[in-house]
Amino acid sequence: MQSTAPHGEFEAQTFCVTHPFHPLAGRLFPVVEVRRNWSEECVYFRNGPGRLASIPLAWTSLSVLDPFFELSEGLALFRCEDLLALVRYLDSQREVGDDNT
Incomplete structure (x- = not known):
């Protein structure tokens, strides 16, 4: 290795x-x-x-250290882009679930 x-x-x-x-x-x-x-x-x-x-x-x-977290001094637990990615993922899972019913 x-x-x-x-x-x-x-x-x-x-x-x-x-x-x-x-x-x-x-x-x-x-x-x-x-x-x-x-x-x-x-x-x-x-x-x-x-x-x-x-x-x-x-x-x-x-x-x-991610500059966002460094500047937010620990007050923001999630970045906006990460939350938006989570919403897209959850929406895609919901669509998959709708197709199976």
Whole structure:
């Protein structure tokens, strides 16, 4: 496995899972490797008794802070574009459900 990040950057570094709805939120893990998988960067770590696991880098303390969240100082939990995407998704699911009845 080849890392997309320089080895020295994450060597002996830890990260915290920051995604609020992830079951490991708030837990600290040592970084094994950071690399790009398909379209996103992931961080690999040992979860449990030596099991290798991965999580999107954006869901960790290693990611660059989104400027929207930084400027909103934690007062806005969701970006407008994310809420609109959720509405589109829910509408599409409703249409699928209507076709099955």
